[in-house]
Amino acid sequence: MAKAKSAFVCTECGAEYRKWQGQCSSCQEWNTLSEVRLSAARPGAASGGTAGRGGYAGAVSREVVELSNVDLSEVPRLTSTFEEFDRVLGGGLVPGSAVLLGGHPGAGKSTLLLQTACKLAQQRRVLYVTGEESLSQVAMRAHRLQLPTQGLKMLAETSIETILGVAERERPEVLIIDSIQTTHLEDIASAPGGVAQVRESAAALTRFAKQSSTVLMLVGHVTKDGTLAGPKVLEHMIDASLLLEGGADSRFRTLRGQKNRFGAVNELGVFAMLEHGLKEVKNPSAIFLSRSEEQAPGSLVMVVWEGTRPILVEVQALLDDSALGNPRRVAVGLDQNRLAMLLAVLHRHGGLFTGDQDVFLNVVGGVKVLETSADLAVLLAVVSSLQSRPLARELVVFGEVGLSGEIRPVPSGQERIVEAAKHGFRRAIVPRANAPKQAPEGMEVVAVDKLADALEAL
DSSP: OOOOEEEEEETTTOOEESSOOSBOTTTOOBSOEEEEEEOOOOTTTTTTOOTTTTTTTSSOOOSOOOGGGSOOOOOOOBOOSOHHHHHHHTSSBOTTOEEEEEEOTTSSHHHHHHHHHHHHTTTSOEEEEESSSOHHHHHHHHHHTTOOOTTOEEEEOOBHHHHHHHHHHHOOSEEEEEOGGGOBOTTOOSOTTSHHHHHHHHHHHHHHHHHHTOEEEEEEOBOTTSSBOSOTHHHHHSSEEEEEEOOTTOSEEEEEEEEETTSOSSOEEEEEEETTEEEEOSOHHHHHTOOOSSOOTTEEEEEEEETTEEEEEEEEEEEEEOOSSSOOEEEESSOHHHHHHHHHHHHHHHOOOOTTEEEEEEETTSOOOOSGGGHHHHHHHHHHHHTTOOOOTTEEEOOEEOTTSBEEOOTTHHHHHHHHHHTTOOEEEEEGGGOOSSOOTTOEEEEESBHHHHHHHO
16 A cells, blocks of 8 residues: 655745745745645556546647637527626637636525526436535525426535546536635545645546646635635636625625636626525616715725726715825725825825815715726715715716826726617716717816816816
């Protein structure tokens, strides 16, 4: 019997070392190496055999071909039965792909996949493997959500060997594992959820999905800072990484793509958590624009670009005299460091001093704005609150602000203006390079070059 070997693996980046050391030389993190037991070498592995490893990325090809001769025919996709889910995936589920769905506890990961599985099972072969809940718990949830349960194959198991054996027999078109942190391989000594178990379990499942053209969907846990738990190599194995976000006090959930080999990243899908599960929101701008009848100072609507579509969201600013020597800068849904930079630009090029004010900023609806097109809207909302002057309800703003006070253009400017006009906005302050040759009917477009021009346009 071959002697079991051990290695030291970094929990942050997945780098392996033969002995323990304090700092990982790959990611420069300290005290992240943990010892894992490696399985004994399989027969034929030492002699260069490929038993158990062949066809990891699909069919084995031992011939060199030119890139121009590769077949460009698009792989047919399977619909997930949710348009918002398909949007984030880039058009649907790709056979032979591995999708990792992460999120905080209670975000609705299992609910979303159970709804998808029940609807898909009406026309395709689906196998749902649960390792965190019993079959009765899953059945009770499906009954509570009033889902069709006929045709969905269920399995309560955590052993990868057993799961793959059942999958070989059932030949499902879609295989769902809930969750990857509960699965384990028998020949690895570490506990489920450990670095070695998660890595090898995901590798075995992904290898099966590639060889059998099965859609593999994995549920992953997240750490307290919101990143996916487990070794970093897990995110490199899979084809798409999705994150389901939403607080316990909010009935809306956002599904954001962080990696996608078959579509665009940073695509956003919006769902509403209702009594009967998650329901997709096809017009997110409508729910993010539920404003009060009386316009208050510091409130302004901006147009952000999420993936392949524009979304209108409201940004609110509140300035108050600070009793502290170091005034507070709080931003919810925006980068706090960028807020401090924009306030400095406002003082230098706009002539408005906020050094003695506490500045609070919030993006309504729990949306996280990751692009720079919100800069101009943020500054104008700050000015509105500082001067206690409400802005017009039909005003919409977007544009990037540079350190020298210039207003820079943003991508897809005309599409943003058209989206604002559809929702009844009649005036827009935009960068000059984004101004259309002919504005939409009923829309007044004010093109600006400098921050001073935008302040004057208010």
